[in-house]
Amino acid sequence: MYSEKVMDHFENPRNVGEIENPSGVGTVGNAKCGDIMRMYLDIDENHVIKDVKFKTFGCGAAVATSSMATELVKGKTVEEALKVTNKAVMDALDGLPPVKVHCSLLAEESIHAALWDYAEKKGLTIEGLKKPKSDIHEDEEEEEEY
Amino acid sequence: MYSEKVMDHFENPRNVGEIENPSGVGTVGNAKCGDIMRMYLDIDENHVIKDVKFKTFGCGAAVATSSMATELVKGKTVEEALKVTNKAVMDALDGLPPVKVHCSLLAEESIHAALWDYAEKKGLTIEGLKKPKSDIHEDEEEEEEY
């Protein structure tokens, strides 16, 4: 059911771990599936993300999207990182099955949450960044479209 | 579904045909299945059935029971013939499937009808012989016993 890219990132996830004294940390979860993702960011004075690590309790897609998301934001500025949407993560993974779209939202939102934490700590306002919710899910209906 | 004896009598029915100027003729039918049986009897002065022929429009069991019935009554006295029940016919055929029991009733009743005709023509009363109905069927319910 998963693409080869997903399986690769699931099997060999990039950037697993923690950062000591991170510039920002964000944890989000999906109460429905019970999964949790945590992102650690190390951001330098030029607002460039120098390092990123993650820890995830979740399904294969959750692990793969976390891993891919870290790769996509690493080396980017905070403003650029903000533009890494769940859609971008999914595309980079050659797609996800419909029931797994919400997993990629966790990845997007955990990055946002970490950026928010960073902004708060620094007393910055990052344009376009909203306070993250801790429970992330799409407005998914029980799939009923016949 | 039929025994070998039934198949034999169906394949090679005994005594098919008509008797000219019979001593008695009886025709009965089953309105439900639409089948019809006719018996011709040739009875001598000693009340012995010298010859018997039948014609049947009906299922395999109807043909076989007619055939067997003719064999069973041939050479018998009228009184003896009266005792040839549908049960006797079935036994002689090694049994019939439950839905086919009514076919053997046609055989019994067509003999009775022919005997009644004989008795009427001769002005006799045969003990135990009742006026036959023309529509013969068991009191069969839609099989519902679970």
Place this chain on the structure above:
Amino acid sequence: MNKLIYLDNAATTKTDPRVVEEMLPYFSEKFGNPSSIYSFAAANKEVETKQRDRIAKSLGAKSNEIYFTAGGSESDNWALKATAEAYKEKGNHIITTKIEHHAILHSADYLEKHGIEVTYLDVDEYGLIDLDELENAIRPTTILISIMFANNEIGTIEPIKEIGEIAKKHNILFHTDAVQAYGHVPIHVDEMNIDMLSASGHKFNGPKGIGFLYIRKGVKIRSFIHGGAQERKRRAGTENVPGIVGMGAAAKLAEDSMAERAKQESDLRDYLINRVLKEIPYSRLNGHPTKRLPNNANFCFRFIEGEGMLIRLDMKGICASSGSACTSGSLDPSHVLLAIGLPHEIAHGSLRLTLGEDTTKEDIDYVVDNLKEIVKGIREMSPLYED
């Protein structure tokens, strides 16, 4: 008995050996449950999808509009009962015909006991419904028209496209029991405005115990068999993978050979019909002379009772039927033959011969030659017949 001439393809068909070949690996090798996550089993999900595609293509449908069932009867029950349930807000009236298969008629009976009103359309002497009568039967509360594509006894093909147009015009769902037609005549669900369609694998050289219901996207019927999330949550039960593979393979074979097969079968059918009507006195053809399934011939012989004829044919190695297989054991004459206006005693003497791909002209000649003798023999025994 050595000779075996199988002329009862409407009752069931031989599973094509190529179909069995395709099925075989799915019993003891690739036996995984398609709903499982590991690759060994998940591969079966793809195999299933491939069959869905094959079947969808043959109908001009989309793959996710095909739902696998255990056969034609389940598909028919599902279509009727679940529609009645799902559209009860809209109304409680269903229109069908007097000549449907019992899977429809007895489901309709059941629904009548549960507050549904059912109109059973009459048919003419050929078994065709009247389109005006159909349109007149429509009420504001009508939620479903269910009319069979082709009749299983007399082979008559109903005016499906025209029925579809009427259904569409009045915005009523149209289900067709195509168990006898699918794989034998061309069907296109869009061109014919069909919303639901039942089919059964074993009627087109696939395996028994598998069928499907086509449900057009947007039709809101729910499950008939509740449970697991199989078939997009609409039909529970571990998927019968070998059956699905077999039905898919058979659908493909049927589609590929349809035109050729129909030509060959209908030529032989007409040869059979002509010989019988010419050579056997007091015989008549039941069903429409041209609007009929390519492989179906159905006759009545006066003064003849069906069962005896069948047994004698069987003794000659000929497999044929009178009425439909699933009502044998019943004494009632066929409801279809009564509906086309035959009297009781004539309806009793019917014979259905349904040809297959393998049927030859020699087979037909053998059958007709024997049939002549048999009919003659039985008539000689009949108290109704005087010649």
Place this chain on the structure above:
Amino acid sequence: MNKLIYLDNAATTKTDPRVVEEMLPYFSEKFGNPSSIYSFAAANKEVETKQRDRIAKSLGAKSNEIYFTAGGSESDNWALKATAEAYKEKGNHIITTKIEHHAILHSADYLEKHGIEVTYLDVDEYGLIDLDELENAIRPTTILISIMFANNEIGTIEPIKEIGEIAKKHNILFHTDAVQAYGHVPIHVDEMNIDMLSASGHKFNGPKGIGFLYIRKGVKIRSFIHGGAQERKRRAGTENVPGIVGMGAAAKLAEDSMAERAKQESDLRDYLINRVLKEIPYSRLNGHPTKRLPNNANFCFRFIEGEGMLIRLDMKGICASSGSACTSGSLDPSHVLLAIGLPHEIAHGSLRLTLGEDTTKEDIDYVVDNLKEIVKGIREMSPLYED
């Protein structure tokens, strides 16, 4: 991937090659419709009866109490819905449990929407129902108790004989979903006072798409699938002869080898359980330690999410499951694990390993060795786990 260790026999089993062997002639050679009158097909009726006898014998039932269906889900739907229908004069209350298969639970849901009241019994930490609670739940309007023989996830075997006694004492019908139990543990319908019992061919090395419902003589439920007169007029649809033959053959094989197989499987199961509990920290066994199916082991690992574990096992050629196959694709944790009192996040990390006849000690060692590594790896990635 070369190695394949199949430990998901609760999802489905390999059709035994001897079973396939018995089925094969019924596809393309003896393909007749058993309801047909000619000898070619009528012989299949006898074959069917032989299978009915085999199955009846294995249950201590009578042959005409066995009704063939398309599988466990259909049997469950039939038992519940038709009982509610047939006994509505008597009452409208059904008792079942919280840990039933969805084929029961969703049928019960459906009935609740149609005026039936349903009591869902709780279970204890092992998944066992409480007999007093059952007895207290009985009302004058109770028409059916439906309690599964053995649970498909955690393997717990319910006190069936005792339940049967209670049902009998109160003159209430007792149905059991024995889909996981039939062919694996001894069942006797009279000794256990079972009135109806569901089973599914593919769970005991028979084919998919075939099952049966045992209905005790005297139980007056009618058809669920309406139509032809098959199965003593109680289940319409052309008989799936190869499926029936296959299920009969599998029933016979299962019965003959049951004692030996159960011993072998439960020894290996216990070896597996002991190694896992000893060698993997934060692991627990779900289900009852002894009152469980011989081939079932079910674990929870804290800080572990199930899907990831399954995928990693799959990469090692190990087929296992978490929850039941037919709910995969759903995000909800198992209703069974919640019912035995596990919190949401722990219920998520469950692993079901169900052994088969072919499973070896080497297989188990390979699985446990890999599982240790996998659990360790996933935990290292988990934000919940600190060691």
